[in-house]
Amino acid sequence: MTQKLTPSTIVLLTVPPLLWAGNAVVGRLVREAVPPMTLNLLRWAIALGVLLPLAWSTFRAPGALAGVRARWPRYLLLGLLGIGMYNSLQYLALRTSTPINVTLVASGVPVWMMLVGRIVYGVAVRPWQVAGAVLSIAGVLVVLCRGDAAGLLALRLVAGDLFMILATIAWSFYSWMLLQPKDEPALRANWAAFLAVQVAFGILWSGAFSGVEWTLCAHPIAWSGMLLAALCFVGLGPAVLAYAMWGAGIRRGGPGLGAFFMNLTPLFAALLSSAFLGEPPHAYHALAFGLIVAGIVVSSRR
Incomplete structure (x- = not known):
């Protein structure tokens, strides 16, 4: 149930975008130390090790694991879209694109x-949603053309931009699947158990992607104290803590309010990139951010 916005709710909804922005910055920082698919595999392996003790009581409940086995195709697809594809493509995007661009495209x-809902699930699209979509698309185009309007005629996308667009499409399908009430009730009641099941299936995909990566062109992992610290951060912060706080914040403030906080991610990415990567934001980033936020505000009208 949606409740009044309180200081604690603000904290719950602000920390996850900060952690997700940090995930993009760290992914860019260690891009030469570990291949992207392998980084995603290691990240979620750490997260699963943290989640399993939190979910163990739920998995021991009668019928819980049987419910998972009965719905394994659903969890296999959720693991592919939300764990295997989205995060792998994001780390892959960070090899050629900046955290600011990646989070703005996201x-x-x-x-x-909106498009997936209309085409796949038959959800009606309202006029103000179309207006919001146009504003948001304009914001993404500003990022892709690097603020040069004339460049739209000869737009050349870097590989990272394309990978991130594919990642957002995967995340859209993943999000719509989460809205379908087809899960074991015991899992829905425990966020750690529900996430752990997705992560477990997602690791299967991540392992396969990492295997292909190493077969083709992966470079050796350059182990260091900084890399270990980075792995601990992306495995604990953006993966576990952010999901837990975000779920609690949404239950308090509602998804509509959460959408506004989600768009703090590019702002945090710009600040963190400037502080740790020496990649200062540009004027077109501010314009793109404003257009995307305006689009979401307009499309969220009732």
């Missing part, structure tokens, strides 16, 4: 969610 998720 802010176009509401547009893709």
Whole structure:
């Protein structure tokens, strides 16, 4: 149930975007130390090790694991879209694109969610949602053309931009699947158990992607104290803590309010990139951020 916005709710909804922005910055920082698919595999292996003790009591409940086995195709697909594809593509995007660009392109998720909802699930699209989509798409285009309007005629996308667009499409399908009430009730009642099941199936995909990566062109992992610290951060912060706080914040403030906080991610990415990567934001980033936020505000009208 939606409740009044309180200081604790603000904290619950602000910390996850900060952690997700940090995930993008760290992914960019260690891009030469570990291959992207392997980074994603290691990240979620750490997260699963943290989640299993939290979910163990739920898995021991009668019928819980039987419910998982009965719905394994659903969890296999959730693991592919939300764990295997989205995060792998994001780390792959960070090899050629900046955290600011990656998080701004990811802010176009509401547009893709609207399209997926209409085409796949038959959800009606309202006129103000179309207006919001146009604004958000304009924001993404500003990022892709690097603020040069004339460049739209000869737009050349870097590989990272394309990978991130694919990632947002995967996340849109994943999000719509989460709205379908087809899960074991015991899992829905325990966020750690529900996430652990997705992560367990997602690791299967991540392992397969990492195997292909190492077969083709992966470079050796350059182990160091910084890399270990980075792995601990992306495995604990953006993966476990952010999901837990975000779920609690959404239960308090509602998904509509959460959408506004989600768009703090590019802002945090700009600040963290400037502080740790020496990649200062540009004027077109501010313009793109404003357009994307305006699009979400307009499309969220009732």
